[in-house]
Amino acid sequence: MRPPLVTESEVLEAARRVRARGKEINGWSIRRELGDRGNPRRLLTVWTAKGDAAPPAAEPVDTVSLPAPLLELVAAAQTALTTELDTIVCTIHRHAREDADATFRRITDDLQASEQRIKEQLDLAEASVDATETEMDRRGDAIVIGPH
Structure with missing residues (x-):
C-alpha cells in the first residue's frame, strides 16, 4: 500500500x-x-x-434578567410568532399538496388518454392485419383452385 x-x-x-x-x-x-x-x-x-469535527459552540449570549411585565410580553410574542409560523407552514404545505395532487391528476389523465389512443390504434392495426390475412388466404385459395 x-x-x-x-x-x-x-x-x-x-x-x-x-x-x-x-x-x-x-x-x-x-x-x-x-x-x-x-x-x-x-x-x-x-x-x-x-479532528474536532463538531462546530465550535456558539458564544453564550449575555442574559439579562428582565422585569416581569417585559417577560410576559416576550412570552406572548413568542407564542404569537410560533402560532403564526405554524399557520404559515401549514398553508405552504396545503398549497404544495394541492399543487402536487393537481399535477398527479393531470399526468394521470394524460396517460389514460394516451393509453386510450394506443388501444384504438392497436385495434385498427389488428383489423388491418386480419383483413390482409383474409385477403391473402382468399388469393391463395384462388391460386390453388385456379385452372391447371
Missing part, C-alpha cells in the same frame, strides 16, 4: 482553515484547501476520526 499523499496533521489543519472561513467541511473542501491533493473520502474520514 502506498503512503498517503497528505499527512493526518495536514488534513486536520486544512479542515480547521475551511471551518474558520465558515465553509462546510467535506472531503472536497479539504482537498481544495490542500491544493487538490488526496482522496476526498480518506480526508473526510481522517477529519471525522481525529
Whole structure:
C-alpha cells in the first residue's frame, strides 16, 4: 500500500482553515484547501476520526434578567410568532399538496388518454392485419383452385 499523499496533521489543519472561513467541511473542501491533493473520502474520514469535527459552540449570549411585565410580553410574542409560523407552514404545505395532487391528476389523465389512443390504434392495426390475412388466404385459395 502506498503512503498517503497528505499527512493526518495536514488534513486536520486544512479542515480547521475551511471551518474558520465558515465553509462546510467535506472531503472536497479539504482537498481544495490542500491544493487538490488526496482522496476526498480518506480526508473526510481522517477529519471525522481525529479532528474536532463538531462546530465550535456558539458564544453564550449575555442574559439579562428582565422585569416581569417585559417577560410576559416576550412570552406572548413568542407564542404569537410560533402560532403564526405554524399557520404559515401549514398553508405552504396545503398549497404544495394541492399543487402536487393537481399535477398527479393531470399526468394521470394524460396517460389514460394516451393509453386510450394506443388501444384504438392497436385495434385498427389488428383489423388491418386480419383483413390482409383474409385477403391473402382468399388469393391463395384462388391460386390453388385456379385452372391447371
